[in-house]
Structures are given as structure tokens and as C-alpha cells.
Amino acid sequence: MPRKRKFEAKDSIAQKTLPVEVVIEDVTTHPLCMHGPTLLFSTEKGRFYACASCRNKECTVHIDEEDWLKENVRKRNEKYYSLIPKIDKAAAWSNFCEIKSRHYADRAFCNTCEELYALSQPSKKHAKEHRIITPLTDEQLSRPTTFLPMLENDSVEAQYMFTKKSISTVFGILKNNNISNILCIGTPSIHEEAQSQPDFTSLLLDYDKRHHLFQPPKQFVWYNMFNNYMFNGNEDEKVLKKFFKNSREGGICIVMDPPFGGRVEPLIQTLKELTELYRRVCDKPGDGLLPVLWAFPYFSEPYITNTAPEIKMHDYQIEYTNHKKFLNRMKDGRKFASPIRFFTNLPLRTIDLSNDSDYKLCNKCKFYVSATNNHCYKCGACTSKNGMTYKHCDACKRCVKPTFFHCKACGRCAQERNHQCGVVVESQSCFNCKETGHKKSACPQLQGRNNNKKKRKSA
Numbered sequence: 271m272p273r274k275r276k277f278e279a280k281d282s283i284a285q286k287t288l289p290v291e292v293v294i295e296d297v298t299t300h301p302l303c304m305h306g307p308t309l310l311f312s313t314e315k316g317r318f319y320a321c322a323s324c325r326n327k328e329c330t331v332h333i334d335e336e337d338w339l340k341e342n343v344r345k346r347n348e349k350y351y352s353l354i355p356k357i358d359k360a361a362a363w364s365n366f367c368e369i370k371s372r373h374y375a376d377r378a379f380c381n382t383c384e385e386l387y388a389l390s391q392p393s394k395k396h397a398k399e400h401r402i403i404t405p406l407t408d409e410q411l412s413r414p415t416t417f418l419p420m421l422e423n424d425s426v427e428a429q430y431m432f433t434k435k436s437i438s439t440v441f442g443i444l445k446n447n448n449i450s451n452i453l454c455i456g457t458p459s460i461h462e463e464a465q466s467q468p469d470f471t472s473l474l475l476d477y478d479k480r481h482h483l484f485q486p487p488k489q490f491v492w493y494n495m496f497n498n499y500m501f502n503g504n505e506d507e508k509v510l511k512k513f514f515k516n517s518r519e520g521g522i523c524i525v526m527d528p529p530f531g532g533r534v535e536p537l538i539q540t541l542k543e544l545t546e547l548y549r550r551v552c553d554k555p556g557d558g559l560l561p562v563l564w565a566f567p568y569f570s571e572p573y574i575t576n577t578a579p580e581i582k583m584h585d586y587q588i589e590y591t592n593h594k595k596f597l598n599r600m601k602d603g604r605k606f607a608s609p610i611r612f613f614t615n616l617p618l619r620t621i622d623l624s625n626d627s628d629y630k631l632c633n634k635c636k637f638y639v640s641a642t643n644n645h646c647y648k649c650g651a652c653t654s655k656n657g658m659t660y661k662h663c664d665a666c667k668r669c670v671k672p673t674f675f676h677c678k679a680c681g682r683c684a685q686e687r688n689h690q691c692g693v694v695v696e697s698q699s700c701f702n703c704k705e706t707g708h709k710k711s712a713c714p715q716l717q718g719r720n721n722n723k724k725k726r727k728s729a
């Protein structure tokens with residue numbers, strides 16, 4: 271398996287490169303690893319528990335489902351109760367206030383030690399090769415994402431920051447929906463912007479614990495979004511509940527930007543659990559997920575809409591400051607199409623891009639689409655996904671990429687380049703029916719069987 275996911279606008283996605291499905295269930299009884307409760311994975315060969323957040327070899331916990339029933343395996347796993355680290359948010363905040371009271375030239379941050387300190391009074395000696403950032407202005411202290419070295423390990427943190435333009439698009443969408451409370455999941459730059467605006471409140475949930483060195487304890491939770499795990503346990507749960515309670519009025523939205531290789535099913539499960547908690551805390555019954563604005567690659571669309579049909583993809587191409595592949599202007603000035611889109615259950619017409627010449631209002635769809643997207647009257651939609659102008663195939667009864675041709679032998683449209691008649695890439699599709707866009711457990715052909723299984727389980 272390749273260690274780094276390629277980020278070409280090719281229809282490849284984590285789900286497709288790993289022929290593994292995540293079993294969605296309550297994870298609180300699962301074995302632990304350093305990243306909280308593991309997830310249960312299912313392959314054609316069997317089921318096992320493994321790390322929820324690491325898609326590389328850093329986390330080695332791997333327990334077969336049947337082994338987890340054994341007493342000695344459970345006993346051995348108990349060590350994680352004490353191994354999983356916690357952070358001292360109160361101490362970090364009082365340190366922050368102390369450092370902030372100093373002259374900006376005296377403030378320093380050692381990224382190697384993850385320590386904010388005063389140059390004149392270092393708590394220890396930082397070795398020469400440590401990455402030290404100094405001086406630090408007030409503005410920098412209030413926006414650590416502007417100077418924290420980005421963790422670009424694609425398989426763990428995968429940090430890519432929104433451009434100013436994309437941040438302002440997010441705030442425009444929230445304002446159009448009268449939303450003033452933001453639960454930022456993996457979106458520190460949105461959190462920092464919200465903190466600078468009097469009309470917004472926000473709470474940051476992120477796996478990068480360096481943020482706790484710059485945030486008041488009530489505004490940051492060290493968090494894993496793949497298993498909805500809060501590292502500081504009860505203390506954090508209180509923070510989240512309080513935030514929800516205070517968001518009873520003024521509308522709330524989850525703004526989330528997961529690492530791009532992340533799996534869709536556990537993320538939707540997290541959204542469901544957070545929604546349930548919100549409804550319980552605020553005593554606001556209802557169905558459907560809380561409003562969410564989720565940045566993710568366009569080729570994840572079938573996975574997201576199959577699992578949560580109320581979430582729709584918008585055509586806006588989110589821009590990032592640091593991803594080599596996302597650098598938004600190429601050297602010759604041409605625009606590079608970012609593959610990242612917003613997935614949202616907010617009305618698409620509230621995404622106002624009237625000030626951006628790269629977009630136009632489709633008067634049939636009634637929302638903004640890329641200027642290169644064409645409304646297809648046969649499909650009844652603006653059909654482009656990747657920013658190219660798609661063409662309609664009458665035989666397939668759908669629009670396809672301009673680089674596709676209709677192969678009579680295969681009876682379907684396929685990529686022109688390297689087309690091999692009769693070859694279906696299995697890892698890209700459901701184990702059962704080979705269709706893309708759903709996993710075996712949600713296969714329409716097996717619906718009866720899956721439901722029976724569920725009934726048996728609950729009986």
C-alpha cells in the first residue's frame with residue numbers, strides 16, 4: 271500500500287485503496303490505542319480492531335475480533351488507561367497569559383518541545399536544532415496557525431490551511447444562515463477568525479494539541495474526530511456541553527475539515543453522536559444532523575451522500591495556502607482546480623459567490639456553480655464534479671468527464687486513456703455488486719439480508 275495517498279484529481283480515495291469497511295457501532299467497549307478507542311474493521315478475511323486515526327504504521331494496535339473476547343488480551347489492553355496522555359489546559363493558559371504580558375521580542379515558541387516561553391527566562395535549554403519561532407506579536411499569538419509549522423504528514427495530521435478567501439466564504443455562508451456559533455472540528459483557522467469577530471462564538475476540537483498552548487481551556491478540546499474521543503475525558507465533555515448549551519440561541523454549525531484520507535463512515539457517525547448530544551443538552555428534539563459545512567474531496571461525494579443523503583456537495587473549490595497540489599495559481603497564471611468541496615446540509619443557495627468571477631448562478635439549479643460547469647437539461651443538473659465541463663452520454667443516461675468515451679464492448683463510459691475492455695477495478699466498488707458509491711453492508715442487493723442480520727442481532 272502506498273504510504274502517501276496521491277492527490278491527483280483521479281477517482282481514488284482512501285475507501286478505494288483499502289478494501290476494508292468500518293463497522294459502525296458504539297466504540298466505547300472497543301480496545302484502546304494511544305488515540306482512544308479503536309474502530310472495528312471488516313475485510314473479506316475477517317474483522318479486527320485497529321487505530322481510528324492512523325493510516326500508517328505508527329500505531330500498531332491490531333486485535334482480531336475473536337481475540338478481544340479473551341481475558342488476557344483485555345487485561346493487556348488495560349495499560350492504555352494510563353498510557354493515553356492528557357494535557358493540563360489550565361497550566362498552559364496561565365503560562366500563555368504570563369508570556370503574553372511580556373514584550374513581543376521576549377516571546378518564543380519551541381516547536382520541537384511544544385513550549386511557549388520567555389527568551390529571557392527559558393525553563394530549560396533548547397538544543398540548537400530545535401525549531402524556535404521568535405519574536406511573537408499579539409496578532410501571531412491570537413492566530414497560531416499563521417506561525418505554527420504545519421504537520422504535513424498526510425497519513426496523520428494532514429494540515430492544510432484555508433486561504434483568506436476561503437475563510438471569508440465560510441463566514442459568508444454562516445452569516446447568510448444566521449448562524450453565530452461554530453463548532454470547529456479540525457478547522458483552527460476558522461476558530462481563530464471567529465475569535466476575532468464579536469458576532470461569533472466557537473470551540474475548536476482538534477488532534478493537534480499545540481493549540482492548547484494558545485487557547486483558553488474552554489475554547490479548545492484535544493480531540494479525535496474518527497472516534498469522537500476527547501483526551502481529557504469528563505473535563506472536556508463539560509466544555510462541549512457548556513458550548514452547546516450556550517449555542518441554544520443563535521444557530522450552530524459544525525465546520526469540519528478532516529485529513530483527506532479519512533474515512534467517511536466514522537466521520538458521519540461522529541456527526542450523529544454530536545447531534546444527539548446537542549439535542550439532549552439543549553432539549554431540542556428533532557431529526558437530521560446539525561448544520562454542517564464539511565470540506566472534503568469531490569470524489570468522496572457518493573460515499574457521503576449514500577450514508578447521509580441530506581448532505582449535498584457544492585461546486586465551490588476550496589483554496590488552501592500550503593498544499594503543493596492546491597497552490598491556486600500556477601506559474602503561468604492559470605488556475606489550478608482544487609479537488610476540495612463543501613459538503614453541507616445548509617441550503618446550497620445560501621452559498622453566495624456573486625463576487626467571484628470563477629462562479630456563475632445557475633438559474634435552473636438556483637445556486638452558484640463553477641463558471642465552467644454546464645447545466646445539462648437531460649440530467650436536470652449542473653453535472654461537473656471536478657471543474658471540467660462534462661458531456662452527456664445518451665447510452666449511459668448521464669454526464670461524464672470530457673476525457674471519457676462510451677465503450678460499446680463494456681457498455682459503459684470509461685476513461686479514454688489506458689482503457690482495458692472488461693476490467694472493473696474491484697477495490698473501487700462494493701464487494702458485492704461492484705457498483706461504486708456504497709459499501710457491501712449498504713448494498714441494495716443485500717438489503718433484505720442485512721436487515722435480517724440486524725434483527726437477529728437485536729433479538
Ligand SMILES: C[S@@+](CC[C@H](N)C(=O)[O-])C[C@H]1O[C@@H](n2cnc3c(N)ncnc32)[C@H](O)[C@@H]1O
Pocket residue numbers: 323426427428429430431432455456457458459460475476477478493494495496527528529530
Ligand atoms: C486538512 S487540515 C484542515 C485545516 C483547515 N483547513 C484550517 O484552515 O483550519 C486538518 C485538520 O484536522 C486536524 N486533525 C487531523 N487528524 C485529526 C483527528 N483524527 N481528529 C481531529 N482533528 C484532526 C489537523 O490537526 C488539522 O487541523
Ligand SMILES: [Zn+2]
Pocket residue numbers: 303304305306321322323324329331
Ligand atoms: Zn492509534
Ligand SMILES: [Zn+2]
Pocket residue numbers: 380381382383384395396397400401
Ligand atoms: Zn526545545
Ligand SMILES: [Zn+2]
Pocket residue numbers: 632633634635636644645646650651652
Ligand atoms: Zn444547473
Ligand SMILES: [Zn+2]
Pocket residue numbers: 646647648649650653661662663667668669
Ligand atoms: Zn447529462
Ligand SMILES: [Zn+2]
Pocket residue numbers: 663664665666667675676677681682683
Ligand atoms: Zn456512456
